[in-house]
Amino acid sequence: xxxxxxxxxxxxxxxxxxxxxxxxxxxxxxxxxxxxxxxxxxxxxxxxxxxxxxxxxxxxxxxxxxxxxxxxxxxxxxxxxxxxxxxxxxxxxxxxxxxxxxxxxxxxxxxxxxxxxxxxxxxxxxxxxxxxxxxxxxxxxxxxxxxxxxxxxxxxxxxxxxxxxxxxxxxxxxxxxxxxxxxxxxxxxxxxxxxxxxxxxxxxxxxxxxxxxxxxxxxxxxxxxxxxxxxxxxxxxxxxxxxxxxxxxxxxxxxxxxxxxxxxxxxxxxxxxxxxxxxxxxxxxxxxxxxxxxxxxxxxxxxxxxxxxxxxxxxxxxxxxxxxxxxxxxxxxxxxxxxxxxxxxxxxxxxxxxxxxxxxxxxxxxxxxxxxxxxxxxxxxxxxxxxxxxxxxxxxxxxxxxxxxxxxxxxxxxxxxxxxxxxxxxxxxxxxxxxxxxxxxxxxxxxxxxxxxxxxxxxxxxxxxxxxxxxxxxxxxxxxxxxxxxxxxxxxxxxxxxxxxxxxxxxxxxxxxxxxxxxxxxxxxxxxxxxxxxxxxxxxxxxxxxxxxxxxxxxxxxxxxxxxxxxxxxxxxxxxxxxx
DNA sequence: GCGGATCAC
DNA sequence: TATGGTGATCCGC
Numbered sequence: 001x002x003x004x005x006x007x008x009x010x011x012x013x014x015x016x017x018x019x020x021x022x023x024x025x026x027x028x029x030x031x032x033x034x035x036x037x038x039x040x041x042x043x044x045x046x047x048x049x050x051x052x053x054x055x056x057x058x059x060x061x062x063x064x065x066x067x068x069x070x071x072x073x074x075x076x077x078x079x080x081x082x083x084x085x086x087x088x089x090x091x092x093x094x095x096x097x098x099x100x101x102x103x104x105x106x107x108x109x110x111x112x113x114x115x116x117x118x119x120x121x122x123x124x125x126x127x128x129x130x131x132x133x134x135x136x137x138x139x140x141x142x143x144x145x146x147x148x149x150x151x152x153x154x155x156x157x158x159x160x161x162x163x164x165x166x167x168x169x170x171x172x173x174x175x176x177x178x179x180x181x182x183x184x185x186x187x188x189x190x191x192x193x194x195x196x197x198x199x200x201x202x203x204x205x206x207x208x209x210x211x212x213x214x215x216x217x218x219x220x221x222x223x224x225x226x227x228x229x230x231x232x233x234x235x236x237x238x239x240x241x242x243x244x245x246x247x248x249x250x251x252x253x254x255x256x257x258x259x260x261x262x263x264x265x266x267x268x269x270x271x272x273x274x275x276x277x278x279x280x281x282x283x284x285x286x287x288x289x290x291x292x293x294x295x296x297x298x299x300x301x302x303x304x305x306x307x308x309x310x311x312x313x314x315x316x317x318x319x320x321x322x323x324x325x326x327x328x329x330x331x332x333x334x335x336x337x338x339x340x341x342x343x344x345x346x347x348x349x350x351x352x353x354x355x356x357x358x359x360x361x362x363x364x365x366x367x368x369x370x371x372x373x374x375x376x377x378x379x380x381x382x383x384x385x386x387x388x389x390x391x392x393x394x395x396x397x398x399x400x401x402x403x404x405x406x407x408x409x410x411x412x413x414x415x416x417x418x419x420x421x422x423x424x425x426x427x428x429x430x431x432x433x434x435x436x437x438x439x440x441x442x443x444x445x446x447x448x449x450x451x452x453x454x455x456x457x458x459x460x461x462x463x464x465x466x467x468x469x470x471x472x473x474x475x476x477x478x479x480x481x482x483x484x485x486x487x488x489x490x491x492x493x494x495x496x497x498x499x500x501x502x503x504x505x506x507x508x509x510x511x512x513x514x515x516x517x518x519x520x521x522x523x524x525x526x527x528x529x530x531x532x533x534x535x536x537x538x539x540x541x542x543x544x545x546x547x548x549x550x551x552x553x554x555x556x557x558x559x560x561x562x563x564x565x566x567x568x569x570x571x572x573x574x575x576x577x578x579x580x
Numbered sequence: 581g582c583g584g585a586t587c588a589c
Numbered sequence: 590t591a592t593g594g595t596g597a598t599c600c601g602c
Contacts (some may be wrong), residue, residue, distance in 0.1 A: 047592095340594085389582080561599080
C-alpha cells in the first residue's frame with residue numbers, strides 16, 4: 001500500500017507544488033491541488049530528493065531557531081533607527097521606472113498561430129511545462145511542472161510544442177517598440193523588461209500612466225499580444241507592480257514615501273525579487289511573512305544579520321532599490337555553458353559520449369559568441385537528482401571542443417567520479433575573455449590586447465542616483481604568452497564534505513603536470529595517467545555519491561527544447577549597444 | 581579558487 | 590513511465 005501524502009510535511013507538499021506556486025495568488029483549492037501533485041510524485045527519485053532537501057532545510061531552521069532563542073541582547077534599536085533614517089534619506093523618487101511583462105507569452109503566441117486554441121486549457125512544453133494558458137492555470141497547471149502531473153490535474157490539457165522562432169520574432173518586435181520609449185531599456189528575458197520613461201514623459205508632456213497605456217496599446221496593435229506593466233520609482237517596485245493587474249493591466253504606485261511603505265506593509269515577502277521558496281521559509285520561521293514584519297522583527301534581524309542580511313531587508317521594508325536602467329553590456333557576461341539531461345546512464349563510454357556532445361555544443365556556442373575562458377566547471381546530476389560540480393582552472397584560454405573534452409579538462413574532472421549513474425551532464429566556462437573588441441572593427445580575432453581595462457565605451461545617462469562602475473579587470477594572464485602554450489593545469493580539487501583543504505599557497509597554483517597532491521591524504525602522487533585517479537579512488541570515501549545503482553537504461557531521450565530560446569534570454573537578446 | 585545552494589526566467 | 594537549461598550570486602571554506 002502506498003503511503004498517502006497526508007504523511008508528508010506541509011513544507012514538502014508545498015515544495016513539490018513547485019516554485020511558481022507562491023507567485024500567482026491562487027484559490028483555496030490550492031491545497032487539493034498540492035495533494036494531487038504530492039500523490040503523483042510519491043515514490044519517484046525526484047520526490048525522494050525533494051524530501052531530502054526539505055528535511056535539510058527543516059534542520060537548518062531548527063538551528064536558526066535555536067540561535068534565536070539563545071539571544072541575550074535586545075539589539076541596538078537606536079542604531080537600527082539611525083540606519084532607517086539614513087536609508088530613507090537616500091530615497092530617490094525622481095525617476096519613473098516601468099517593468100513590463102507579456103502575458104503568458106509562449107501561450108499567447110501559440111494562440112496567434114492557432115486561434116482554435118483560444119479559450120482552451122493548454123500548455124507549451126514537452127516533459128516540463130514552459131507556459132500554461134490561463135484556462136489551464138485554473139486547474140493548477142503551472143510553468144516548471146512535469147507534464148504528466150499537469151495531465152493529472154487537467155486531463156483534457158492540450159500540449160503544444162515550442163515554436164521558438166515565432167517567440168523570438170515576437171519578442172524582437174516588442175523590444176523594438178519599447179525602445180521607442182527608452183532607447184536604453186533593458187530586456188529581462190524574452191518576455192519582460194525595464195524602462196526608464198522619465199525623459200520620454202517629459203519630452204512628450206504626458207503622465208507615466210498615459211505613456212504606459214500608449215506603450216501597451218501600441219504593442220497590442222502591432223503584435224496582438226497583451227502586456228502588463230508596473231510603474232514605480234525603482235526597479236523592484238515596478239516589477240512587483242507589474243503583477244498587480246495582470247493580465248493586460250497596469251498599476252502605478254504613488255511616488256510618495258509614506259504610500260510606498262504602507263504598500264510594502266502587507267506585501268508577502270515572497271513577492272520580493274530574490275526571495276524564493278527557501279528564504280521565504282527561513283523568514284517565516286522567525287515570524288516574518290510580510291515586508292511589514294521586517295520592521296516588527298527588526299531587533300531579531302539585527303542580531304541575526306549574518307543569517308538574514310539586515311540592511312537588505314530594511315531596504316525592502318522601505319521599498320528602496322536601484323532606479324537605474326541600462327542596456328546589458330557584453331562585458332557583463334561571466335560564464336557560458338551547456339548541459340543536457342538524458343535517460344540515466346551508467347556506462348562509462350556512453351557517459352563520455354554525452355560529455356563529448358556537450359563539449360561540441362559548448363564549442364559551437366563559444367565560437368558563435370566569441371568567448372574564451374580559463375576555468376571549466378563540470379556539472380553532473382545523479383539518477384537520484386543530486387547535483388555536483390567539479391572545477392579546474394587553466395593557464396590558457398579554453399574554447400575548443402578538444403580542449404574541453406580532453407583528458408586534461410572535461411574527462412579529468414569526470415573520470416575520477418565514475419562509476420555513477422548520471423541523468424545530466426554539463427560544462428560551464430568562466431573567467432572569460434572577450435574575443436570581440438566591442439567596436440565594429442573587422443572580424444579579426446584580437447589575440448593581442450593590452451591587459452589594461454581599455455574599455456572604449458562610456459555610458460552616459462541623465463543619471464539617477466547610483467551608478468555602479470564595475471571595472472572588471474582581467475586576471476593577469478597575458479593572452480599573448482598563452483597562445484599556443486602547452487596546457488599547464490592547476491590541480492583539480494575533489495573536496496568531499498570531509499576532505500579538509502589546506503593549500504596555504506598564495507597566487508595561482510599553476511602546477512606543472514608532474515605530480516598532483518592528493519587533496520585528501522596530501523601525498524604526492526604521480527599523474528601517470530590513471531594512477532592519480534586510482535589513488536584518489538581508493539583514498540576518498542564516496543558513499544555519499546555512490547548510492548547510485550547501475551540501472552538498465554534504454555531509450556535515448558532527445559535533448560532539450562529550451563536551449564535555443566533560453567540562450568537568448570537575459571543579456572544576449574541581440575542587445576549589445578555602445579554609445580559613441 | 582572551489583563547491584554547494586538559491587534564485588530568476 | 591515521467592520533473593529543463595542558462596546564467597548570476599552568495600556563502601563557507
